[in-house]
Ligand SMILES: NC(=O)C1=CN([C@@H]2O[C@H](COP(=O)(O)OP(=O)(O)OC[C@H]3O[C@@H](n4cnc5c(N)ncnc54)[C@H](OP(=O)(O)O)[C@@H]3O)[C@@H](O)[C@H]2O)C=CC1
Ligand SMILES: CC(=O)[C@@H](O)[C@H](O)COP(=O)(O)O
């Protein structure tokens with residue numbers, strides 16, 4: 001029996017690689033739904049190949065244009081209602097969440113409440129609503145399978161292990177394109193330089209996050225929720241080659257690492273095939289070609305976002321939602337050349353100071369805080 005899959009964000013970097021995995025393993029997987037923001041040209045090509053039953057174009061105008069161009073037996077939905085409907089559709093077993101940003105929270109929660117397995121790339125969902133998402137997953141006996149390379153690595157290292165024996169989670173970070181830049185030069189770093197990641201070809205938002213080290217900060221929070229470990233047990237180490245995707249140190253001192261070529265199709269495939277491992281078409285690592293593996297401390301003075309994320313997690317409650325919302329707005333502004341590189345941590349810190357964190361119990365509370373910080377930034381910048 002083929003596993004039936006919905007992909008949210010199918011025109012993005014992760015979405016396209018997820019479709020690649022499905023194409024290579026078409027005996028194992030079938031696409032029943034695809035969702036995008038507005039790229040209907042690419043979605044139309046995907047529809048021709050994968051023949052989904054339902055598609056979502058978040059942008060209503062574009063959704064209406066698409067409707068006139070495709071066979072009438074394919075349902076075309078739009079907006080948040082559309083995302084929720086496709087994420088909960090009866091035929092679907094696994095929802096691959098590869099949209100970017102906190103917009104992914106509500107469809108994920110809805111899918112969990114309908115018992116769908118979640119293959120989660122969209123880390124912002126856990127950053128803004130981690131406690132709610134994990135609680136609902138527990139209540140509904142739903143698996144959240146990490147796609148993010150570091151978290152897939154940790155998940156793989158933990159197979160057959162008891163989480164009570166974890167002494168430390170060691171998240172590796174490439175250090176990004178600015179690892180060797182000095183602070184003076186970073187002041188005027190341009191977005192197109194920030195987009196040149198040394199090892200991965202990714203979407204624009206996560207590429208900027210890698211350049212500020214906010215990506216690693218978000219991943220620390222993501223790890224806390226996925227693996228239920230205390231903050232002081234999550235360490236970040238710079239590993240410029242991105243070959244070791246992360247490690248777990250156990251109470252007896254043993255460290256288990258997961259290695260692989262920097263190719264997201266591997267963690268995507270692992271999440272879809274779990275608990276099996278299947279032969280795929282992924283890039284294999286040639287150990288003989290590796291001359292060395294380096295490790296070093298992150299420079300949090302040069303990259304303050306990492307420390308801000310730790311601080312937000314230490315404060316807890318709604319503070320991670322505040323840093324995430326602020327970061328999403330600030331990355332957009334940096335990409336539009338409206339602010340400079342160090343304005344990103346500067347305004348995140350200001351937003352944190354302006355917010356009084358509280359423990360949320362409902363999705364409405366989380367969405368309210370997300371909205372608040374976006375509005376607050378408009379008055380500040
Ligand atoms: N890229 C990578 O290698 C990795 C990414 N991740 C995480 O995965 C997520 C996706 O990243 P990435 O693929 O790089 O991002 P991209 O920017 O490349 O793609 C984003 C996708 O989401 C869609 N989208 C955005 N907003 C909406 C919306 N409101 N409704 C429906 N679809 C929407 C976009 O559609 P459209 O094309 O129409 O705009 C696009 O398909 C992020 O959370 C990122 O942090 C994690 C690890 C690695
Ligand atoms: C591929 C992936 O999972 C990204 O999150 C990647 O790890 C980003 O690289 P950095 O380590 O530079 O943040």
Ligand SMILES: [Mn+2]
Nearest residue numbers: 148149150219
């Ligand atoms: Mn990652």
